[in-house]
Amino acid sequence: MLHFLLRRLAGTVIVLAVVSFLTFALLDLAPGDAADAMVGEYASAAQLATVRCELGLDAPLSSRYLRFVSAAILHGDLGRSLISGRQVSELVIERFGHTVTLAMVALSLSLVVGTLTGIAAVAKPRGHLDLAVMSVTTLGLSLPTFWVALLLIMAFSLRLGWLPVVGAGGPAHLVLPAMCLAFPTTAMVARLMRASLLDVKSADYVRTAHAKGLAHHQVWRDHILRNGLIPVITLLGLYLGRLLGGTFIIETIFGWPGLGRLVVQAILDRDFPVIVGAVLLIAIIYQVLNFVVDVAHARLDPRVGRGAL
């Protein structure tokens, strides 16, 4: 286990180094820099040069990257936003809290609803319930999120007047964005759950379990569900990574102050310290999640078990 951890840690360090360098290099290729963004389009050439020099953007890519790395490693300092002058760590953490809340609510919603509907559908394959679940989930996967979001706003905020349109604060603000985010995931979980359960249900070991006289619920609990959940967990792990990286469209529509909006605004402003800080955070999240998924796999599936760790 310790060996496994150390190997993972080393991998993470390499990933962070590569990701931060690539982010720097790609931003360098994008037209315009933060000085352009800051002075606006009316500024004179002298003004622009002054600002560019103040921000240290006139230095070559390599020296800017080295300066960033040394500050980050030696002082744990990710720098300040070029635009607002605030600490990057502070900006990113401030937004990340909101993103985590939204992601967790959306994920729990999809996990609970998705698993239950998947199980319900499998109880009688090709029955009416199964068909209903399959058709709604197909819609869930194919309807564009922004359209669903606007429809939900019209239905629940404007027509029924139950929920606020925008903002963050109370739990009421969470409902619509979480529903929007959960809709496609729930559909995916339900379909995967159904397919995986159908698969497991007809497996030899399940027939054996029935044959050796185990009670129906015991077969389901210990054999069918336990095995059926494995692919769902892999999927949710990956999906959580996506949610925690910020969901720009949903955040924009519902005015939710998440990470996605911060990053996109920073990209438009070419505010590279903020972009790099956020990208690093997202890279770390993926590393942690992959680790957690691997551990969960090992616990659920003894075949993966000790060997993997």
Next chain:
Amino acid sequence: MVKRSFKSFLRFAFIFLLALTLLACGPFQRSGQPSDGVVIRALTSEPSGLDPHGPPGSGQNVLLPYLFDTLVFRDVDNTYKPFLAESWEVAPDGKTITFQLREGVTFHDGTPMDAQTVVFTFERFKEKGAKNPLAGGIMDIASIEAVDSHTVRFHFDQPSAIFFGTLSMPYAGILSPTAVKEAGDAFAQKPVGTGPFKLDQWEPGVSITLVRNPDYQWGPPVVQNQGPPHIEKATFKVIPDAATQLAALQAGEVDVLFVNQPGQILRLREEENVQLTETTLNTLIYLGFNCQKAPFDDVRVRQALAHAVNKTEIIETALSGLGQEAFAPLASTLPGFDPKLKEYELGYDPEKAEVLLAEAGFTQDADGVWVRRDEKLGGILLTSTRAPNEAVATVMQSQFKAIGVPIEIQQLDARAVIKTSTEGDYDLLLWRYDWNDADVLNIYLSSDRIRRTNRVFYSNKTVDELLERAMHEMDQQARNQIYIETQKIILAEAPWQPLYTPLNVLAIRDRVEGAVIGSMGRVLLNDVRVVEE
């Protein structure tokens, strides 16, 4: 079996979709009315900070005037009224301007506003404000002196005609030296001015709330209530998405909204309980030609393409009729505009366009495309992704195609458009300006700004001289005359084809009464009262 299940599959999907859509349509109900005494405005982009000398932005433009007062107030008719300065005197040579400051004005932190604080503000601006769009006007100031406790004198090397315009902008607000020293770098998060509102709470990414300044007694002359605002708070909700802004207004979560998309204006016109007021941002949308790149370096080619543009059709098709045709390089609301310039317009005339192209040595090939020395006439029309640029560009594309000039539309984000056009990597440019002074022609078309703000690479010595003279002409009548002469030359040489002025609208819910609209779309809340709908 398979067929049956597919049919019921479709049936379920259809019923689900129908239910959701039905729920979404029909009459709307209002939810969660904001409490009395609070006015809520939607903000498209959150300010990065509220230091007037920090980086500019549309959020800053909206918020700064509530927190900071300026020396002079610019009215909608572009005249200047006393504000923190009670009166002023311009020396005959235009090189010194002396302001008599109002007495008894205090900052939010209790510091009295006097000549020293004004000197402090502008010296800090000169030192820190390189990133600000006003920097040009501020850098003209040679020195500032506090003559006595309430008299300030500005010295200039050359008279500056744009100085009053600069002074009235939100970024020229007077700030509290005590607060600046105390907050240091954090002043952008803790702004302290003399404005009618103070910063109450800033929830990043969500909203900024201002609370009324109970000591306020120095409102600008355009409002009735010179004292503290009637409303207790003004909240600015950050809502990046335009469709959500509209929904929030309909749901009663927002009272004031700035709208410039034709589709949304049309929808708002049907909304009860909402007043629409047109605002003037001195905006001009124009088509620019890359004057250094063949074949657009040939004035006849530029004129030909200008004649191919049908502005009426653009406004009808791309803007649903919500815009005003423009014919002069200056927006019709700017001083220096003259309706008589209409006769110099290169109006819609496809036949004349063809004559001009033939004169320039072009012939039409079998497909009707104009060719000169094996080179086809055409190119890239560069514009930003901002609505309704795509629609306008598409209409123009078909108009050019009609006379035999195929063009390709390239849409980039605004920063990339600025960068690409500054480097001259385009043929045609669909772009805009919102500026409060006729000096905008100098910014965009004088040859010493080439490779910076002059992105059409237009160069004309006479125009340069005229624009330079206008910059130092303190007599408004004489200055306007110079601009009229300049525009005649510009129109003939066609570095730009002015297209239209868009309709900009402020939507205000009926519960908010007494809002006064100032210049550049500013909403003054001093007189506002909240009433029941």
